[in-house]
Amino acid sequence: MDFWFEFGSPYSYLSSMRLPALAQQAGMAVNYRPFLLGPIFQQQGWNDSPFVLYPAKGAYMWKDMAREAAKYGLPFRRPTVFPRWAILPSRIALAHKDAPWIATFVQAVMQLNFVHDRDIDNETAMREVLQALDLRPQTEHIIRLAQSYGIKQQLREQTARAQALGMFGAPNFIVNDEMFWGNDRLTDALNFVPSFAPTSDQSRTILGESL
């Protein structure tokens, strides 16, 4: 499963907390795919989060988030700044998407934003998270790498790819090219079995077995 998320997105927080245990139960590997919603919102003609632009929608979302967090037994405090910028943590996550600590890093940053109401788009916050993950020796290297041209460019490309895949919000889950949007679809995505559409190779195998 590809897990496309935004550190500023409330429902991405819920999914990032639920995902590791659920994916393990389902026996599914998770690829972490951080991206930025800002450029995607701009493309839709929005200069801010739709939760800010449409107050009725925003008011409902905060109520729903509190209920949903309680439903899943997760701590939650409404951030005083919304949406929070998350360029530096996104670059770090992208540069280390295959690191053994990626799931824990994503959860720690999400909790900083949605539980501790702290800004996340700065070096101080990132140092704190990385050091808490026992990555003290590598911390400065990780931060410098995240600010390199190559990683900046990779995040721009990843966001363009999100848009090309038809994403308009977060989180999104992709399983066998099938896209699911929203924390509400996480278990559907984990349970997704593609409809039977045999490729020529599969047909041959099946025919071979039945003959």
Next chain:
Amino acid sequence: MDFWFEFGSPYSYLSSMRLPALAQQAGMAVNYRPFLLGPIFQQQGWNDSPFVLYPAKGAYMWKDMAREAAKYGLPFRRPTVFPRWAILPSRIALAHKDAPWIATFVQAVMQLNFVHDRDIDNETAMREVLQALDLRPQTEHIIRLAQSYGIKQQLREQTARAQALGMFGAPNFIVNDEMFWGNDRLTDALNFVPSFAPTSDQSRTILGESL
């Protein structure tokens, strides 16, 4: 439970089909509350459904609807006209919100739109639905009543009330003043138990009992 729905709303179709059996299981009575999304969308600055205005969101929604309908074992065909106007059926539903046939009427109109791909905002379609519900003797009266000034005014007021309640889409479920938006929240709404927040009357009773 108050069930606020729009005949043109795809996810309202899913809820209208699922609701009667689920509400009965939960032992909860349902009040049918038809309203119009058009004026609510206009208030947000949208001159059409957001599924039309934002193509990526719309494309995803149709895919999601097909998957969701399959998940719930419901027939579904993407309407060739979207969103379909539904003023006449909404007026009929409002005028007969307490009729014993209201749940079946709502389902029949929804199916006309989302299974049979038929226009619903005309007398011919409504006659067909009402007659199929064994309401032939009353059919002409029901249609004339729906076109009366009083009912037109009531639907305007109901839509204004939806907006005052903070609605920005459909369906919505209200249980003990708690609003839930979207077919995805139907079971949460049915399971909703208000947090304990004693009024002075309740406190007195509880103290009286424990003393």
